[in-house]
Amino acid sequence: MGELTARMERASEGEMRETGRREFESLEGMSDACVRGVHHLLLACADTKLLLGYHYGEWTFGTPELEAAVASCSLSQAEFGHVRLLHALLDRHFGDDPDALVDRRLPHEFANVGFLDHPVPDWPGFVAANYVVDLAVTRVLHALRHCAFRPLGLSVEKMIDEERYHLHHGRGWFRTLAARGGDDRRALERHVRTALASVAEWLGPPDEPEDRALVAEGVKATDNRALLAAVQHDVAELAETLGVDVAVAPPRSFAGWTPSNRRIGGGGPDEEILFHLRGAKNAMYKLS
Amino acid sequence: MSEERVYEVFARKSHDEELKHVGSVNATDDDLARAYAWTLYDEERWVEMCVVPRSAIIQVLHRGRVPVWGN
Numbered sequence: 001m002g003e004l005t006a007r008m009e010r011a012s013e014g015e016m017r018e019t020g021r022r023e024f025e026s027l028e029g030m031s032d033a034c035v036r037g038v039h040h041l042l043l044a045c046a047d048t049k050l051l052l053g054y055h056y057g058e059w060t061f062g063t064p065e066l067e068a069a070v071a072s073c074s075l076s077q078a079e080f081g082h083v084r085l086l087h088a089l090l091d092r093h094f095g096d097d098p099d100a101l102v103d104r105r106l107p108h109e110f111a112n113v114g115f116l117d118h119p120v121p122d123w124p125g126f127v128a129a130n131y132v133v134d135l136a137v138t139r140v141l142h143a144l145r146h147c148a149f150r151p152l153g154l155s156v157e158k159m160i161d162e163e164r165y166h167l168h169h170g171r172g173w174f175r176t177l178a179a180r181g182g183d184d185r186r187a188l189e190r191h192v193r194t195a196l197a198s199v200a201e202w203l204g205p206p207d208e209p210e211d212r213a214l215v216a217e218g219v220k221a222t223d224n225r226a227l228l229a230a231v232q233h234d235v236a237e238l239a240e241t242l243g244v245d246v247a248v249a250p251p252r253s254f255a256g257w258t259p260s261n262r263r264i265g266g267g268g269p270d271e272e273i274l275f276h277l278r279g280a281k282n283a284m285y286k287l288s
Numbered sequence: 289m290s291e292e293r294v295y296e297v298f299a300r301k302s303h304d305e306e307l308k309h310v311g312s313v314n315a316t317d318d319d320l321a322r323a324y325a326w327t328l329y330d331e332e333r334w335v336e337m338c339v340v341p342r343s344a345i346i347q348v349l350h351r352g353r354v355p356v357w358g359n
Contacts, residue, residue: 067313067324074327165326172320179290179316 022218024149027093034217037210038149039094040259041140041220043101044111044202046086048137050102051116051269052129053079054277058119059126071169075130078162085155093151103278107268111261113137115198117269124177124184128191131170136199136231138163140220143227148218171238178242189244196235196248202262203228205254290316296345297325299337307338 027035056076063069087098113133120126141160147153177188203224204211214220222230239246257264275281292314298307310329315321321339329337 065314067315067320067328071323071327074330165323168319168326169323172315172317172323176290176316176320 022148025151027149030149030217030219031213033210033213034219037214037259038152038219039090040111040210041214042086042090042094042152043096043260044262045137045140046083046090046101047110047112048116048133048202049079049082049086050277051110051112051273052134052137053077053083054273055116055120055126055129059123062123063126064123068169068173072126075166075169078166082159082162085159089151089155107271107274108261108266110268111202111259112269113195113198113202114263114267115195117267117273119270119273122187123173124187125191127170127173127177127188128195130166131174132192132195132199132231132235134163134166134170135234136202136227138167139227139231139234143221144219146218146221152219174238174244175242178239178244185244189246192235192239192244192246193248196232196246197251199231200228200248200250201257201264204257204259204262208259210259292316294342295321295325295339296342297329297337297339299329299332299334301332301334303335307336312342313339 022029024030027038030038053076056072056079060069060073060076063072084098087096087101090096090101091098113136115129115133120129138160141156141163144152144156145160147156174188174192177184206225208224211220211224215223235246251264254264256266261268269277293316295313295315296309297311297313299310300307313321313324313328315324318339321341325337325339
């Protein structure tokens with residue numbers, strides 16, 4: 001596990017050293033494609049963390065053991081904390097109102113990993129979200145550690161520090177369910193494959209123009225294709241030791257994919273999930 | 289099948305303070321023991337936290353009827 005974190009750090013540092021880079025205290029001086037890329041990437045990470053926080057919170061009372069309940073609650077709080085950090089950046093640099101980002105967008109305007117669009121039906125599904133989806137966002141954060149856009153680079157360290165324990169939790173449960181065999185193992189394989197396919201879709205097509213600009217201008221250390229390969233490698237490496245089959249074919253076509261929605265066929269989180277996330281039911285009790 | 293085992297949790301609040309036993313967690317492997325210890329015992333601003341499988345603790349002496357670590 002420590003080795004996985006160290007590998008992510010080496011990847012971001014090594015690639016950044018090779019970039020002849022300038023630093024940005026604000027968006028001024030960046031190319032238009034890079035500015036759009038930063039905006040879309042921040043939204044994609046914030047939306048994914050928002051949905052992860054929701055699902056972790058939902059499962060707090062459904063975990064197979066007490067320690068996992070406490071862990072799920074803590075994971076949820078951490079993700080919502082990260083959303084606040086990312087929303088603060090979106091507010092300061094793009095004028096996005098954090099309340100509007102949660103309360104006043106349509107489902108198809110969300111850019112989260114699609115695996116989180118629907119209720120997570122069982123514990124193996126939770127583990128796939130925790131290990132595969134959370135890992136993918138953490139891989140992106142690691143690629144931002146030495147970000148040329150300094151306000152973003154300064155925000156990611158805290159998140160990376162906390163994400164270490166999310167990975168421990170995901171890996172530990174992946175191993176536990178794989179070792180149990182039977183239905184648990186089969187469900188784990190199925191959910192992990194779906195989650196990996198969903199992450200591949202979220203990271204987008206090869207050589208995507210905004211992603212290319214982010215790497216060229218030193219915002220991101222590695223492009224999304226390399227990040228996908230790294231996530232697949234991380235998951236396959238553990239799966240192989242346990243005899244779990246997680247091979248998935250990459251999307252055949254990215255027709256219809258945009259960096260603002262990050263889905264091939266459109267769509268977004270279920271209305272009911274957004275209803276609960278927005279606390280609409282509690283709003284009636286709010287003191288004016 | 290993964291067997292659950294007990295891990296003892298040790299932590300300290302500053303580098304010039306000794307590690308103290310703060311509790312224990314049940315987990316099927318070291319990764320989960322780390323995650324559970326971090327989320328269960330996060331009441332302080334620890335600078336270091338460790339987990340040790342209870343079975344790895346080698347007893348030197350115990351005078352009571354029940355060993356302190358129970359193994």
